[in-house]
Amino acid sequence: MTEPTATPAVPTPADAAAVADLRARVAAAFPGVRADLEALVRVPSVSNADFDQAHVAASAEHVARLLGAAGLPEVQILSVERPDGTPGAPAVVARRPAPAGAPTVLLYAHHDVQPPGAREDWDTEPFEPTERDGRLYGRGSADDKAGVVAHLGALRVLGDELGVGVTVFVEGEEEVGSPSFTRFLHTYADLLRADVIVVADSSNWKIGVPGLTTSLRGLVDLEVEVAVLDHAVHSGMFGGPVLDAVTLLSRLIATLHDDAGDVAVEGLVSAADPTVDYDEAAFRADASVLDGVTLAGTGPLTARLWARPTIAVIGLDAPRVATASNTIAPKATAKLSMRIAPGQDPAAALAALRAHLEGHAPFGARVTVRDGELGKPFQAPADSAAMQAARAAFADAWGTEPVDIGIGGSIPFIADLLEVYPDAAILVTGVEDPDSRAHGANESVHLGELERVVLAEALLLARLAG
Known part of the structure; x- marks a missing residue:
């Protein structure tokens, strides 16, 4: 980080009076922050190609207006082509140059959201923000439009007293894997260059206790197809000597875990166990585990969540129950998502999983593996x-020390940031808590926590200036 040579207008908030002043300013600004979040949630900016992408463009324009009104003089909506030649989603980049000798901070968030899923799973309309019991519900309320308004709130509170340079980068396709991110980063490398990068797309430890994300698992996904027949045949006439492809695929999937539920694929690595653990009762409640279901795996819960590989079946192509006939299914396909531990090379993990699947073909069935996405872990x-x-x-914002946490999920583009800006310090923060239900029905953000996040970011920017 560049050492500043000028005294910032905002003093480093090392004393209670300075913190109290900023806290009061955040409280005064927060109704506007909440209103902006509600307006953003009403824009159904689903970046999945099956949805109307005009809403993603409208969301980018809305974010650009907000950033301009927050005092950032340079605001652009930019995009680049994806690797397949299709246009990338619009991203917003807003800048305020650094004072002489001061560092530049890049503030990242994304304005696109996941599809809402089935309407009947939601208690209220997905794109109509609704408050209940101190939480604001709606798709994107937590992931990650809360991150967008957290940046806005901090910048508004500091105003002309901001002692650092700031670049706000609000991506528009994170929820579909950021396909144009690498090209965007290289195309606009100078525009986005910074000493410190704050990625506001993670979670806190729990309500009232902040978290700093120090590790993220990487990602490997693939499709595995099991074929046993050239075409479907009558299950009564031919059943017995030939097992259907769904049964054989199920047997293959069952080899991925041992009897305790630990991943049984050779060649995968695990990281060191975290120093903090997760109370089992709290985990079961946060994850909505049904009564009587035994948790899988061995060792500390946080190790199973953050430091070890996991494999999940996230999709299945097989005959539908509603249209099933008495035939033996000739083939079936599963989509597997594997999270890999910090320290694991994604390509090596993919090769290990492919070798396991091909080496455990049940009854000699034909197993075909189609490679998918790779994402690097982060430490x-x-x-x-x-x-x-x-x-x-x-600590100042919450009144309690933050917990160093890992996240079982992945943010693969952090590896791209480190590649382009190897000397930058990356901080992974967030607004979510264990009950935010990001990506699921009834997604929400805790409004009290959002206010603390705004304060924490304002304090952070002031400290980086000083």
Whole structure:
């Protein structure tokens, strides 16, 4: 990080009076922050190609207007082509140059959202923000439009007293895997260059206790097809000597875990166990585990969640129950999602999983593997100057020390950021909590936590300036 040579207008908030002043300013600004979040949630900016992409464009324009009104003089809506030649989704980039000698901070969030899913699973309309019991419900309320307005709120509170340069980068296709991110980053490398990068797309430990994300698992996905017949045949006439493809695919999937539920694929690595653990009762409640269901795997829950590989079946192509006939299914396909531990090379993990699937073909069935997405894991240094500033800011905002957490999910583009900006310090923060239900029905953000996040980011920017 560049050492500033000028005294910032906002003093480093190392004393209670400075923190109290910023807290009061955030409280005064928060009704506007909430109103902006509600307006953004009403824009159904689903980046999945099966949905109307005009809403994604409208969302980008809305974000651009908000950032311009927040005092950022340079605001652009930009995009690049994806690797397949199709247009990338619109991203918003807004900048305010750094004062002489001060560092530049890149604030990342994304304005696109997941599809809402079945309407009957929601208690209220997915794109109509609704408050219940201190939480604001709606698709994108937590992931990640809350991240967008957290940046806005911090910038508004600091105003002309902002002592650092700021670039706000609000992506428009994170929920579909950021296909144009790498090309975008290389195309606009100078525009996005920063000393510190704050990625606001993670979670906190729990309500009232902040978290700093120090590790993320990587991602490998693929499709595996099991074929046993050239075409479907009568199950009464031919059943017995030939097992259907769904049964054989199920037997193949069953080889991926041992009897305890740990992943049984050779060649995968695990990271060190975290120093903090997750109370089992709290986990079962947060994950909505049904009574009587035994948790899978061995070792600390946080290790199973953050530091070890996992494999899940996330899709299945097989005859539908509603249209089933008395035939032996000739083939069936599953989509597998594997999360890999920090320290694991994604290509090596993919090769290990492919070798396992091909080597465990049941009854000699034909197994075909089609490679999918790869995403690198992330491990942050815990003692960088930026991390120390973040710890202090979070402790001041919440009144309690933050917990270093891992996240079982993946943010693969962080590896791209590190490749282009190897000297930048990356901080992964977020607004979500264990009950936010990101990607699911009844997604929500806790409004009290969102206000603390705005305060924490304002404190962080002031500390980075000082």
